[in-house]
Amino acid sequence: MSQHTSSITSSRLEALNHWVAAVAHLTRPDHIHWCDGSEAEAAALRAQMLADGTLLELNQQTHPGCYLHRSTPSDVARVEHLTLVCTRERDDAGPNTHWLAPDEAHAKIDALFDGCMRGRTLYVIPYCMGPIDSPLSRCGVEITDSPYVVANMRIMTRMGAPALARIEREGTFVKGLHSIGELDPERRFIMHFPEELTIKSYGSGYGGTALLGKKCHALRIASWQARQEGWLAEHMLIVGVEDPRGNIHYIAAAFPSACGKTNLSMLIPPEGYRHAGWKVWTIGDDICWMHPGPDGRLYAINPEAGFFGVAPGTDHGTNPNALASIQHDTIYTNVAVTADNQPWWEGLHEGTPVTDWRGRPYDSAHGPAAHPNSRFTVAARQAPSWSPMAEHPQGVPISAIVFGGRRPSLVPLVFQARDWAHGVLVGAAMGSETTAAATGAVGVLRRDSMAMKPFCGYNYGDYFAHWLSFDRPGMKLPQMFHVNWFRKGAGGKFLWPGFGENLRVLEWIIGRCTGAAGAQDTPIGLLPRASDLHSEGLALREGALDELLAVDLDGWASEVSDIGQYLDSFGTHTPARLHAERERIAAAIERARGALPHAKVAS
Numbered sequence: 238m239s240q241h242t243s244s245i246t247s248s249r250l251e252a253l254n255h256w257v258a259a260v261a262h263l264t265r266p267d268h269i270h271w272c273d274g275s276e277a278e279a280a281a282l283r284a285q286m287l288a289d290g291t292l293l294e295l296n297q298q299t300h301p302g303c304y305l306h307r308s309t310p311s312d313v314a315r316v317e318h319l320t321l322v323c324t325r326e327r328d329d330a331g332p333n334t335h336w337l338a339p340d341e342a343h344a345k346i347d348a349l350f351d352g353c354m355r356g357r358t359l360y361v362i363p364y365c366m367g368p369i370d371s372p373l374s375r376c377g378v379e380i381t382d383s384p385y386v387v388a389n390m391r392i393m394t395r396m397g398a399p400a401l402a403r404i405e406r407e408g409t410f411v412k413g414l415h416s417i418g419e420l421d422p423e424r425r426f427i428m429h430f431p432e433e434l435t436i437k438s439y440g441s442g443y444g445g446t447a448l449l450g451k452k453c454h455a456l457r458i459a460s461w462q463a464r465q466e467g468w469l470a471e472h473m474l475i476v477g478v479e480d481p482r483g484n485i486h487y488i489a490a491a492f493p494s495a496c497g498k499t500n501l502s503m504l505i506p507p508e509g510y511r512h513a514g515w516k517v518w519t520i521g522d523d524i525c526w527m528h529p530g531p532d533g534r535l536y537a538i539n540p541e542a543g544f545f546g547v548a549p550g551t552d553h554g555t556n557p558n559a560l561a562s563i564q565h566d567t568i569y570t571n572v573a574v575t576a577d578n579q580p581w582w583e584g585l586h587e588g589t590p591v592t593d594w595r596g597r598p599y600d601s602a603h604g605p606a607a608h609p610n611s612r613f614t615v616a617a618r619q620a621p622s623w624s625p626m627a628e629h630p631q632g633v634p635i636s637a638i639v640f641g642g643r644r645p646s647l648v649p650l651v652f653q654a655r656d657w658a659h660g661v662l663v664g665a666a667m668g669s670e671t672t673a674a675a676t677g678a679v680g681v682l683r684r685d686s687m688a689m690k691p692f693c694g695y696n697y698g699d700y701f702a703h704w705l706s707f708d709r710p711g712m713k714l715p716q717m718f719h720v721n722w723f724r725k726g727a728g729g730k731f732l733w734p735g736f737g738e739n740l741r742v743l744e745w746i747i748g749r750c751t752g753a754a755g756a757q758d759t760p761i762g763l764l765p766r767a768s769d770l771h772s773e774g775l776a777l778r779e780g781a782l783d784e785l786l787a788v789d790l791d792g793w794a795s796e797v798s799d800i801g802q803y804l805d806s807f808g809t810h811t812p813a814r815l816h817a818e819r820e821r822i823a824a825a826i827e828r829a830r831g832a833l834p835h836a837k838v839a840s
């Protein structure tokens with residue numbers, strides 16, 4: 238059903254046709270192609286990209302259906318300072334976003350779009366975020382001049398004819414206009430107009446800035462829609478943990494980009510757990526949309542259909558499920574290749590790189606062989622741990638919400654919030670070291686509330702209030718937790734092994750939800766004692782668990798004071814309840830410090 242016409246005949250699609258015509262008038266493409274999502278269409282685009290070098294074939298014996306894309310070296314990650322939220326009122330966007338007035342923003346970016354598709358094809362990509370038949374899903378249409386974007390959107394979303402049919406039925410959709418432009422960092426913007434449900438992105442071909450269904454739609458625009466409609470659009474993985482009795486608890490967990498969401502969502506249980514019958518089911522690795530259900534629980538869907546995962550570090554030991562998923566039908570971006578043309582990245586124990594991510598002969602003097610933010614794009618159903626519930630139109634009920642960041646010091650392995658308001662504070666106060674997923678310095682500690690700093694489409698103060706609003710009669714809300722896999726000991730080494738062993742922490746979390754696990758009360762929340770964690774078969778350095786479960790009251794006193802300044806930075810938008818919650822904890826810390834001068838509350 239490939240359409241080479243400039244419009245689709247249906248009166249219900251009038252708004253879409255008008256918009257496509259207006260964009261074509263502005264951008265002047267040579268051709269317009271309406272994507273139907275078919276295999277024939279994908280094959281034709283692939284052939285075209287192989288012919289023009291956009292894609293390179295990888296070893297088809299070892300990696301059937303796998304291709305490599307090398308991006309422009311200056312276009313390998315998100316660019317936060319060029320990512321704008323354009324609301325009529327500046328205050329609605331808040332100090333957490335970069336803001337520009339809508340008129341000025343449109344004028345600025347439309348000048349870049351003017352004539353930019355001359356000599357190119359304009360692709361119209363209708364897509365659905367979420368299972369095609371789910372009432373929780375939302376549709377969009379991306380216009381792009383990049384066939385690489387089309388190929389990735391076909392993996393990452395439900396794209397093509399069924400999405401167009403749903404748009405025709407519903408009449409509403411998010412508009413996303415994208416052009417790679419000249420791929421010039423000086424002529425690059427990613428603009429969001431939440432009031433118009435519109436995205437305009439120019440000058441980048443990188444995933445998070447070019448696959449508009451992902452961060453732009455499913456987080457920035459959707460967070461705005463979610464606030465208006467009473468749900469949550471979050472930067473969270475969704476994982477199902479099945480215990481030996483066959484009960485499955487679903488956990489949603491927020492971590493900043495490149496902090497192991499994909500790994501946690503596909504975790505392989507440690508041997509003892511596997512023998513006992515524990516299983517882990519993947520629902521999503523990056524984005525979670527949660528709606529209150531009729532029973533007052535929060536039900537979550539993964540709006541995506543694929544994984545856009547970080548390649549470096551993915552190996553048999555760290556994420557065998559991801560490694561198994563990406564052996565076939567995968568698009569690799571900016572990885573290195575071996576002499577026999579297999580994809581390679583740092584942390585992969587098999588193979589030797591001969592060509593680096595830029596296509597140069599590999600020389601360690603030039604830095605890593607694969608870019609630290611090199612990625613794989615793969616259909617979620619290729620993961621051995623993919624849950625059949627991921628396609629369920631009602632979503633899965635969430636038992637626990639987990640927040641976590643890279644905190645080399647202070648923050649314990651895990652603690653539970655006392656109640657929802659405390660949990661919202663814990664999420665709001667989240668801090669993490671920056672990673673290679675965005676341009677700029679790596680390893681700098683910054684506040685990243687709910688891991689949404691780069692993705693919240695409106696004022697964080699209002700966002701905190703929206704989170705608090707779920708605490709109302711009739712709701713059966715998840716328990717909330719904070720974890721830290723990244724704590725370092727005196728020698729700078731990680732104290733916790735992470736990866737599969739994280740299941741021990743998830744087991745405690747589930748035990749807290751069901752009432753089976755014990756905890757001790759501390760001023761910062763409820764912590765497991767060492768004896769509350771299942772540690773059989775766990776090899777830790779002497780004293781590491783005590784260090785991981787200790788509460789450094791002096792350190793927390795200054796952390797909580799810093800959190801106060803952070804909350805103040807959102808002015809009157811910060812809910813009074815959040816201030817009160819912070820003050821309650823500050824007072825509890827002071828009381829404990831008074832009782833135990835300079836002491837730590839040890840496990």
Ligand code: SAT
Pocket residue numbers: 315443444445446451452494495545674675
């Ligand atoms: O922004 S991307 O979606 O490309 C990756 C990330 O930062 O999570």
Ligand code: MN
Pocket residue numbers: 472493494495523
């Ligand atoms: Mn992400």
